[in-house]
Amino acid sequence: MRPRKKGQQYEICYRCPGYTKPIYERFPTYEAANLRIAQIEYEKSIGEFRPPKQTPIQTKRSQKKFITVSELLDEYVQVYGLNHWGDSFLSCNLHRIEHYIKPYLGNVAVKDLTTHDLDLFYDSLQDKPAVVLKGHKKTDACVSRSVIEKTHALLRSALNQAVIWEYIPSNPALRVTLPKYQPQERTVWSASEAQQALDACTDPVLKLCMLLALGCSMRVGEILGLTWDCVDISEDAICAGTAHVRITKELKRCQKDSLAALERRGRSTVLLTFPEWKQTGSSTSLVLKAPKTESSVRKVFLPKTVSMALAEEKDRQQRTKEMLDSDYQDFGLVIAHEDGRPYEERQIAFLLRKLTDATGLPPVVFHSLRHCSASLKLQIGGGNIKAVQGDTGHAQSRMVTDLYAHTNNEERRRLAEKVESDFFQKRADTQQEKPMDDAVGLAYRLLQENPDIAKLIIATLQKQA
Numbered sequence: 001m002r003p004r005k006k007g008q009q010y011e012i013c014y015r016c017p018g019y020t021k022p023i024y025e026r027f028p029t030y031e032a033a034n035l036r037i038a039q040i041e042y043e044k045s046i047g048e049f050r051p052p053k054q055t056p057i058q059t060k061r062s063q064k065k066f067i068t069v070s071e072l073l074d075e076y077v078q079v080y081g082l083n084h085w086g087d088s089f090l091s092c093n094l095h096r097i098e099h100y101i102k103p104y105l106g107n108v109a110v111k112d113l114t115t116h117d118l119d120l121f122y123d124s125l126q127d128k129p130a131v132v133l134k135g136h137k138k139t140d141a142c143v144s145r146s147v148i149e150k151t152h153a154l155l156r157s158a159l160n161q162a163v164i165w166e167y168i169p170s171n172p173a174l175r176v177t178l179p180k181y182q183p184q185e186r187t188v189w190s191a192s193e194a195q196q197a198l199d200a201c202t203d204p205v206l207k208l209c210m211l212l213a214l215g216c217s218m219r220v221g222e223i224l225g226l227t228w229d230c231v232d233i234s235e236d237a238i239c240a241g242t243a244h245v246r247i248t249k250e251l252k253r254c255q256k257d258s259l260a261a262l263e264r265r266g267r268s269t270v271l272l273t274f275p276e277w278k279q280t281g282s283s284t285s286l287v288l289k290a291p292k293t294e295s296s297v298r299k300v301f302l303p304k305t306v307s308m309a310l311a312e313e314k315d316r317q318q319r320t321k322e323m324l325d326s327d328y329q330d331f332g333l334v335i336a337h338e339d340g341r342p343y344e345e346r347q348i349a350f351l352l353r354k355l356t357d358a359t360g361l362p363p364v365v366f367h368s369l370r371h372c373s374a375s376l377k378l379q380i381g382g383g384n385i386k387a388v389q390g391d392t393g394h395a396q397s398r399m400v401t402d403l404y405a406h407t408n409n410e411e412r413r414r415l416a417e418k419v420e421s422d423f424f425q426k427r428a429d430t431q432q433e434k435p436m437d438d439a440v441g442l443a444y445r446l447l448q449e450n451p452d453i454a455k456l457i458i459a460t461l462q463k464q465a
Contacts, residue, residue, distance in 0.1 A: 001040075003033035007074040012037055013264070016049065022264060024078075067167060069113065070106035073097050076158040082265045086292055090262070091255040096151045099131040100143065110162055115172045118155070122148055122178055145181040152178055187364050188371045191379075200359045204316075205335060205343065206351040208309055213369035215306040216245060217377070217391040220345050220366045222296075225251035225288050227332040228314065233307050243307040246299050247393065250291050251342055253284050274331070274342060286342065296393040310334065 003010040009026040010033040016023055027033040043049040067075075077097070081090060104121055105113070125148050130141050156173035163171050189197065194214055201207040212223045230246040237243040249271055262268045269290035276282060291297055302310070313334065320338060321328045329340035336342060349366055356363045370392070377388045 001037055003027070003030055003037070006078070007071040008068075014040055021266070067110055068106060069108050069110055070102050072110050072162055072167065073101065073158055076161055080157075080161055082261055082267070086269075087254045087258040087262055087289075088252070088292075091258045092150075093154050094258070095131070095133065096147070096154055100125065100128075100147070100151050101155060110159075110167050113159075113168075113172055115175045118152075118173055118176045122152060122176065125151070126179055145179050146183070148179060149181050152176065186368055186371060187362050188368045188375065189362065189364060191372075191376055193361055194369070194372055194376075197355060197359065197361055201355055203351055203355075204313070206348065206355065208313055209335060209348055209366070210352075210369060211306045211309050212245075213366065214373045214376070215303045216300040217370055217373040217388070217393075218245075218247065218300070219250065219370060220348060221250035221252050222247050222291065224333075224335050224343055224345065224348070225249045226334045228334060229332060231310060231314075231334065233302070233310050233314070238304060238307045238311075241301070241304075243302040243304075244299050245302060247291065248297055249288050250296075251286070251288055251344075253286050253344060254289075256283055256285050259285060259287070272331070277341065286344065291393070293393070298390065298393045300391050 001012060001014055003012055005011075006026060009028055010030050011024055011026045012033050013022050013024050025033075025036060027036060040049065077090075077094070081093060085093065104125075105117075108117065125143050126145070128143050130143050130147070152173065156171065159168070159171045159173045162168050198207065198210060198214075201210065209220070209223050212218050212226070213220070218226075226245060226247070227249075230248055232245075233243050254270075259268065259270060263270075270287045271290065272288040274286040274288075276285075317336070321330065321340075324339065327339060331340060331342065333340070333342055345366070352366050353363065355361070374388055374392055377391065378385070
């Protein structure tokens, strides 16, 4: 047990008999924290260890009446974030706090923070260099407006908590003016382009990933985390059309400190942590974890083409296992290297980029195939949104229509042809028939109004006969 610096204070964490959750205490100095650790260890050694009489929350209340933005964010993460966020969202928010908020607003007292301060902060942030995470390519770009919008959402939520905790009477972030942000539309393949990509793909791993994304609307993490115990491709199931996969986990590379923080709070969703093959001392771990939402856990029925491709891959893996024997690291993964190790998202992205470069197809990210799948299923299924929602695993059906249903030029061209044939062409045919109908009606009315003319016409026809 060692003190850890939290904002301007030092925190210790320990467990006490009779308490299910760990106890956190904070002290103004490093020495005071070490003194408390020594006291705890001594009381444990003589069997008289007791938890503190004052709860940590009561202590914080008296100490933090006037706090800075930096201290507020530390408390916000500990009290709110670790109880509500997942590991990915936690890592992203910690990155924004450390690199975009604290350097510029960290020392500002929360009670003195104004809407004008925030307006100036967001405006100046556009000219600041973007902080690139370790392992990512440097681009020398400034902070994007997308990052500014997400940073504002984080700061607004933290200041809402400050209002609830009675640090400030109102939230100054509610009335700010953000730089205008227009999200870019995602490039998505049409049906013909997706078919062309499948026909041109010669890499068996990428092709199977593409089949699962297009046929089952799966996320790339769900595809890479799919294990054979969640796949039913028996001959009876394929013949009956009931072959399916059960999506219960995803593969992801996560920050170790975020995983550890959630583990301490009893909120870890990690099912398996893979060993580190290449480097030691890495700040990230490759894990199998539960999907991000409950609705993401689902059963998806397989098209026959996808079922047959999975059956071929299972046979190939079995032959490889027999050949490599103990050298094969069997994690039960459907998408695996020759020795059984998992593929990562960046490796699949590299294979997809090679395919688009070779074929001249529009460059897309792998997640675009999920968008393409949702659009195809809506079109082929006659607009059955609930069925598509079941495959994509969204909690709300509007996500399918608002974000995942894409139109493309080919579909719009066919729509224009259908409007021409079903509307304009019918209108033109109707107009051609209308003059004839009007002439007959006019003659009929004239004969009714002048019977003598009718008798004259009849007599003339009889003479001609």
